[in-house]
Structure formats: C-alpha cells, structure tokens
Amino acid sequence: MNFELTEERQMLQDTLRRFLSSAAGDVWHDLAELGVIVALFGEDAGGFGGTGFDLAVVFEELGRADLVLPLIDAALIPGRLMVAAGADVAPLIAGTERLAFAHSELGARYDLNWVETRAKDNRLTGEKTTVVAAEDADTLLVSARFGGAVDDQQGIGVWQVAKDAPGLTLRSYEMAQGGRGAEVSLNDTPGTPLMTQAYDAIADAMAAATLAQCAETLGAMDVAVEMTREYLGTRRQFGRPIGTFQALSHRLVDLMMELEQARSAVILGAGHLENPPAERDRVLSATKNIMGRVGRLVAEDTIQLHGGIGMTHEYALSRYAKRIAMADHRFGDTDHHLEQFIALSR
Amino acid sequence: MDLNLSADDKAFRAEVRAFLDENLPAELADKVRRSQSLSKQEHDFWHTKLNDRGWLAPNWPKKFGGTEWDAVQRNIFEDECALAYAPRIVPFGLSMLGPVLQEFGSEAQQNYWLPRILSGEDWWCQGYSEPGAGSDLAALKTRAVRDGDHYVVNGQKTWTTLGQHANMIFCLVRTDPTAKKQEGISFLLIDMNSPGIEVRPITLIDGGAEVNEVWFTDVRVPVENLVGEENKGWTYAKFLLTHERTNIAGVGFSRAGLAMVKRIAGRAQARGRPLLDNPHFAARVAQVEIDLMAMAVTNLRIVSKAAKGQAPGAESSLLKIKGTQIRQEIIDLARRAAGPQAMPFASEGLDGTNTPLPDPYDAGGVAASYFNNRKLSIFGGSNEIQREIYAKHLMKGAS
Numbered sequence: 007m008n009f010e011l012t013e014e015r016q017m018l019q020d021t022l023r024r025f026l027s028s029a030a031g032d033v034w035h036d037l038a039e040l041g042v043i044v045a046l047f048g049e050d051a052g053g054f055g056g057t058g059f060d061l062a063v064v065f066e067e068l069g070r071a072d073l074v075l076p077l078i079d080a081a082l083i084p085g086r087l088m089v090a091a092g093a094d095v096a097p098l099i100a101g102t103e104r105l106a107f108a109h110s111e112l113g114a115r116y117d118l119n120w121v122e123t124r125a126k127d128n129r130l131t132g133e134k135t136t137v138v139a140a141e142d143a144d145t146l147l148v149s150a151r152f153g154g155a156v157d158d159q160q161g162i163g164v165w166q167v168a169k170d171a172p173g174l175t176l177r178s179y180e181m182a183q184g185g186r187g188a189e190v191s192l193n194d195t196p197g198t199p200l201m202t203q204a205y206d207a208i209a210d211a212m213a214a215a216t217l218a219q220c221a222e223t224l225g226a227m228d229v230a231v232e233m234t235r236e237y238l239g240t241r242r243q244f245g246r247p248i249g250t251f252q253a254l255s256h257r258l259v260d261l262m263m264e265l266e267q268a269r270s271a272v273i274l275g276a277g278h279l280e281n282p283p284a285e286r287d288r289v290l291s292a293t294k295n296i297m298g299r300v301g302r303l304v305a306e307d308t309i310q311l312h313g314g315i316g317m318t319h320e321y322a323l324s325r326y327a328k329r330i331a332m333a334d335h336r337f338g339d340t341d342h343h344l345e346q347f348i349a350l351s352r
Numbered sequence: 353m354d355l356n357l358s359a360d361d362k363a364f365r366a367e368v369r370a371f372l373d374e375n376l377p378a379e380l381a382d383k384v385r386r387s388q389s390l391s392k393q394e395h396d397f398w399h400t401k402l403n404d405r406g407w408l409a410p411n412w413p414k415k416f417g418g419t420e421w422d423a424v425q426r427n428i429f430e431d432e433c434a435l436a437y438a439p440r441i442v443p444f445g446l447s448m449l450g451p452v453l454q455e456f457g458s459e460a461q462q463n464y465w466l467p468r469i470l471s472g473e474d475w476w477c478q479g480y481s482e483p484g485a486g487s488d489l490a491a492l493k494t495r496a497v498r499d500g501d502h503y504v505v506n507g508q509k510t511w512t513t514l515g516q517h518a519n520m521i522f523c524l525v526r527t528d529p530t531a532k533k534q535e536g537i538s539f540l541l542i543d544m545n546s547p548g549i550e551v552r553p554i555t556l557i558d559g560g561a562e563v564n565e566v567w568f569t570d571v572r573v574p575v576e577n578l579v580g581e582e583n584k585g586w587t588y589a590k591f592l593l594t595h596e597r598t599n600i601a602g603v604g605f606s607r608a609g610l611a612m613v614k615r616i617a618g619r620a621q622a623r624g625r626p627l628l629d630n631p632h633f634a635a636r637v638a639q640v641e642i643d644l645m646a647m648a649v650t651n652l653r654i655v656s657k658a659a660k661g662q663a664p665g666a667e668s669s670l671l672k673i674k675g676t677q678i679r680q681e682i683i684d685l686a687r688r689a690a691g692p693q694a695m696p697f698a699s700e701g702l703d704g705t706n707t708p709l710p711d712p713y714d715a716g717g718v719a720a721s722y723f724n725n726r727k728l729s730i731f732g733g734s735n736e737i738q739r740e741i742y743a744k745h746l747m748k749g750a751s
Contacts, residue, residue: 112712115620115622115691117623135692136696156624179697179698180697182696182719189710242484243487244487244491248487253736253739254736310729310734319556327557331719332695332719335691339688339691341632341636
C-alpha cells in the first residue's frame with residue numbers, strides 16, 4: 007500500500023493548481039499545452055496517463071478551481087470512445103478538436119443501455135437530451151440503435167455527426183452547475199460509423215467519466231469545507247467567532263469526517279478503473295453513492311453554516327455548492343448507484 | 353380528541369375552495385407552482401382579491417379588519433391556498449408590522465397605517481438584519497439621532513426581501529449607543545422614498561433578486577414615526593419575531609410540494625416505468641409524507657394552544673425546525689426526481705420571460721428552487737438559533 011502520489015502526478019497537480027488559480031476565459035488550448043488532455047489517455051493512444059489515478063489527480067484539481075471546464079464531456083468521454091474505435095485522438099490531445107458525446111435520452115434516465123434513437127443506412131433519427139458541451143463541439147459522437155430492443159446492450163453503435171449535418175438541430179442552455187448543455191434532435195441525419203456493438207466502450211467511457219466527476223466533486227468539496235472552516239473562524243456574532251459555538255463547530259467536524267470518507271471513496275474508485283467491468287462498476291457505484299450523499303451534506307451544510315452570505319451569487323461558495331449538489335445528476339445519482347451496487351453485489 | 357373536521361369547518365373549507373376556484377387565475381397559479389417570481393402587479397392583484405373578500409388578515413382582531421379565525425380555520429385556509437398555488441401574501445405588513453402596531457402603536461398610528469396595509473397602499477419591507485448583525489440581531493449599528501422633530505438615520509440593512517417593491521420600511525435603529533446593546537434600540541417607520549435611501553439588489557444562488565441591501569445616508573424621519581417608546585424597540589422586535597414564526601411550519605407548502613414531487617416522479621420514466629413505481633424512490637416519498645402527516649397534527653396542536661390572534665410560544669421553534677426540514681426534504685426529492693432534467697437552468701427563466709427551457713416533467717426550475725429553499729433554514733432566525741431559543745426555554749432556571 008502506498009497513498010503518496012508519484013512524482014509525475016505531483017508535478018501535474020502543482021502545475022494545474024497554479025494555472026487554474028489564475029485562469030479565465032477560453033483556456034482550452036492552454037490546458038492542452040499544459041499536458042492536461044494528454045494525461046487523460048494511455049500510451050497506446052499517444053497519451054501518457056489515462057489510469058484511474060491520473061484522472062483523479064487532474065479532475066480533483068479542476069474541481070478546486072472556481073470555473074467550469076467541460077473536460078469530461080469534450081475530451082475524456084469522446085476521447086475514450088475514439089480510442090476504443092481505433093480512431094486518431096491526436097487533434098483532441100492537441101486541443102485543436104473538440105467533441106461531445108450525445109447519448110443520454112429522456113427515457114434512459116441514468117441507464118446506459120436505453121437507446122431509442124434509430125440508425126438505418128447510417129442515417130440517425132431520435133432525441134438526445136442534456137448533452138453537455140455540445141454547443142462548442144466540432145463534431146458530435148452520437149449513439150443509436152441498429153438492432154435489438156430499446157434496452158438491449160447489443161445493437162448500439164456510435165456515429166460521428168457533423169454539427170451542421172442536415173436534420174440536426176441543437177438547442178443549448180445554461181446548466182445549474184455552470185457550463186452548457188443542449189437538446190439535440192436528429193431527423194434522418196447522416197453520420198459516419200465509428201463503431202458497432204459499442205456498449206462496452208460506452209460503459210468504459212462512462213466509468214472513467216464517473217470517476218472523473220467524483221474526483222472533481224471532491225476537489226470542489228475540499229474548497230467549500232475549507233471556506234466554511236475559515237468563515238467560522240473569522241465571522242463574529244455575540245462577541246466571538248461563530249466557530250466557537252459547539253452547535254456549529256461539531257457540524258464542521260462532521261463535514262470533515264464525511265469529506266475524508268469521500269476522499270477514500272475516490273481513491274477506491276480510481277484504483278479499480280482498470281478492473282474487469284463488473285468489479286469496476288460495483289466499486290464505482292460505491293464511490294458515486296458516497297459522493298452523492300456526502301455531496302448533498304456538504305452543499306447544504308456549508309451554505310447553512312455560512313448563513314445568508316452563502317446564498318449569494320457573488321460569494322464563490324454558492325458556485326461550488328451548486329457544482330457539488332448537481333454532480334449527483336450526472337452519470338447516475340445516489341439511488342441509481344445504490345441499486346447498481348446491489349445488483350452487482352449479488 | 354376528534355381528528356375530523358366539524359361540519360362548520362367543512363363548510364368553511366368548501367367556501368375557501370370555491371373562492372380560490374373563482375378568483376385565482378390559472379396562469380398566476382401556474383407561475384406559483386413553477387416557482388417563478390411574481391411581479392408587483394401580480395402580488396397586488398391577489399392581495400386585493402383577498403382584501404375584497406375580507407380574508408387578508410387571518411391573524412388580526414376583527415376591530416382592525418381581521419378575520420379572527422381559530423387555529424383550525426387558519427390552517428384550512430393556509431392549506432387550501434397553498435394547494436391551489438395561490439401567491440403567498442407578502443408578510444411584512446400583515447404578519448409582522450400589523451401586530452406590532454396593534455399592540456404598541458399609538459391610536460393615530462393604528463388609524464393611519466393599518467388600513468393602508470389592508471388596502472395595499474403601502475408595501476412594507478423589513479429593516480432588521482445588518483452585515484454585522486444576523487443571528488446576533490441586537491448587535492445592529494444603524495444609528496438614529498434626534499434632531500428637532502426628526503430622527504436622522506445612517507447605516508445599512510441587508511437581506512431586505514422584496515425591498516425593491518416597498519414604499520415603506522420598518523427599521524430597528526440604535527438610538528442610545530451607550531446603553532446595553534438590547535436597550536438602546538428603537539423601532540422606526542421610514543418612507544423608502546426619503547432622500548438618502550438607496551436600494552441595491554443582491555443576486556442569490558438561484559440567480560433571482562428577491563433580497564436587497566438598503567443604505568441610509570442622513571435620512572430624515574419624522575418623530576411621529578417612532579413606534580412605542582424610544583429605546584424600547586427590542587421588546588417590539590421580539591414580539592414581531594414571534595409573529596414572523598406563525599405559519600412557520602408551512603404544512604400547506606409541503607403538501608403542495610409533495611404533490612409536485614409525485615407529479616414529476618409520475619412523469620419521469622426509469623426503465624420504462626414511472627419513477628414513482630421504483631420502490632427505492634417510492635420509499636423516499638413515503639417517508640417524508642409520513643413525517644408530514646405527523647407534523648400537520650403537531651402544528652395544529654401547537655397553534656391551537658395559542659389564543660385567537662396570538663402567536664404560539666417557544667414551541668414555534670420546533671415547528672420552524674421540523675417544518676423547514678420537511679420542506680427542504682421535499683424540494684430535494686423534486687430535484688432528485690427530475691434526474692438529468694434538473695440541470696437545464698436559466699436565472700432569467702425564473703421570472704418566466706426567458707425562452708422556455710426543456711421541461712418534460714412540467715416541473716419548473718427544480719434545481720433553482722432547491723438552492724433557493726436553503727433560505728428556509730436560515731431566515732427568520734436560523735434553525736440553530738431556534739434550537740438555542742428552545743433549549744433556553746427547556747433549561748430555564750438551570751445555571
């Protein structure tokens with residue numbers, strides 16, 4: 007057992023932390039130059055990283071930053087799909103190409119196997135919902151069904167679809183956690199096949215995304231709890247720092263304790279990303295379930311311990327709290343992963 | 353003991369339902385259901401409807417134009433209004449200042465201000481909290497210095513709800529800085545249009561602007577706008593806070609919220625079935641529904657102990673804590689039920705003027721409501737302060 011980061015990962019963490027503390031605006035190319043995107047992929051794909059612990063380091067740092075970058079949706083997920091298909095990810099790693107994966111559908115909720123969108127002769131028809139980072143993508147990867155029942159793992163393929171392809175409409179909007187999502191509608195839209203029988207590759211990409219989301223949330227929780235600790239030490243009411251009232255200080259201790267549980271959960275998940283799918287998914291469900299529960303506690307209690315100021319848009323805590331709470335709406339929520347954990351534990 | 357409504361109560365409930373049916377426009381109810389912010393005109397419209405019917409002031413004595421309903425009737429009314437998604441009556445004039453003036457105001461003040469509250473001529477807001485005086489309200493610093501027939505007010509108030517619509521503000525101000533902190537405070541009524549007042553909106557976590565900062569620079573307030581005696585304001589402030597906590601359990605809001613959760617979970621599909629059929633989710637909903645059923649009885653037990661037109665005592669702290677816990681649990685369920693569909697969000701969407709977002713479950717902005725409702729356990733004395741109040745009550749005499 008060894009809980010220390012390797013020297014390379016430590017360096018990446020330091021570089022990223024320094025960069026993100028002052029980053030603003032469109033930083034995508036800077037991220038690529040810093041080697042952040044290349045760290046998301048294994049050597050066989052031209053990267054130098056890509057394991058669970060590489061992802062955990064990168065995304066925890068992203069979570070600490072007071073900005074929202076769609077690295078999971080515009081790079082990690084589509085990149086892993088491309089790699090699985092044997093396609094070239096060099097432009098993605100260089101930061102010159104941005105992709106997004108249009109998979110989620112209304113009826114699917116959080117299930118990966120539920121695909122109603124149909125593919126026939128490489129033309130796609132269906133409705134994709136809450137597609138994150140679609141607006142800024144150059145090309146969309148779209149899942150569609152060429153065979154099987156609506157919830158079969160077999161019969162799902164992935165196509166590359168140009169954003170301006172005929173029959174494609176995209177309606178984008180702000181999301182509660184920051185960043186932008188979109189509804190993508192396809193009507194007999196032409197696509198280039200990327201892979202057939204893509205379920206395993208999709209599940210792999212989403213497992214990596216789930217871990218990345220958990221690490222990002224951990225980083226954000228770390229900041230939110232630290233802001234709260236600082237506030238309790240400086241805000242004075244009744245002639246003393248409010249953190250000297252047990253009713254508040256004990257809750258801070260509970261937050262710290264749960265935060266450590268969350269940190270361990272992320273380490274658990276990171277250590278199992280390369281395991282066989284059933285084992286990987288069982289552990290990641292445990293991770294995501296803990297993050298969902300702790301996330302709600304942290305988002306709600308850090309606001310409560312701040313009082314009104316924690317509810318103001320101007321104060322960074324409110325932005326962190328939104329990201330933390332809304333992370334439960336991505337890649338399966340607390341309940342979804344509890345059910346999956348039960349199913350995979352049988 | 354009899355848990356059934358009497359024939360009179362049932363008749364009253366039918367009367368309330370008929371009134372709501374006839375007078376509450378569907379579009380307005382829809383905005384309330386979807387947690388969209390209402391315009392001043394929309395607030396005024398509903399205020400006037402209730403006033404015309406004589407139902408605007410359930411907690412006022414008849415001689416001032418109140419209804420003098422008993423606890424059960426008030427509950428029926430609040431429940432039915434919430435379930436019909438009627439706009440919430442802005443409480444600052446009716447539930448807060450009104451009772452203070454009735455108890456401590458001069459006859460002239462009562463005759464002048466109370467009818468104007470009912471008619472809606474005055475929109476009151478509350479000048480209590482300051483940046484340095486939140487839970488520790490008595491630490492407030494806004495100064496009022498007597499100058500002939502006026503007080504001159506300088507300072508800053510914050511978290512002033514809907515202050516942007518108000519033409520009047522009741523304020524706690526410090527008139528004797530040398531006295532012990534609770535003893536140098538006075539209660540002043542201030543015209544928001546006075547020179548030297550500036551209202552600055554505060555954008556909240558959900559993007560909405562329901563609260564404000566109010567700044568006072570050499571604002572001149574006529575001395576007849578002092579309520580009661582100088583330096584006795586803390587007594588009036590505490591009296592007002594107990595009234596602020598009436599209907600604090602929010603049973604009606606919880607019932608309406610629960611209906612909303614079931615509506616979303618009935619529409620949202622998981623594995624080809626409504627989410628509401630998922631045993632895990634159904635258990636979450638059932639749990640909070642059970643809690644709510646019990647709390648509705650707790651609420652009735654506590655409020656019916658209080659005399660007509662009076663606020664309940666220290667037990668109201670229990671109602672506030674449990675009531676907000678349940679309301680917050682319900683809005684969390686609504687957010688959870690919406691799944692990925694909780695993410696689309698537009699702050700401008702809250703006032704209903706933005707391009708509509710995808711809303712397949714007809715849920716409105718559940719994420720925005722979830723974050724906005726964090727306020728329930730913070731304002732009106734945070735839940736920690738409520739526990740402190742009740743603990744003091746329980747430990748009276750211990751030292």
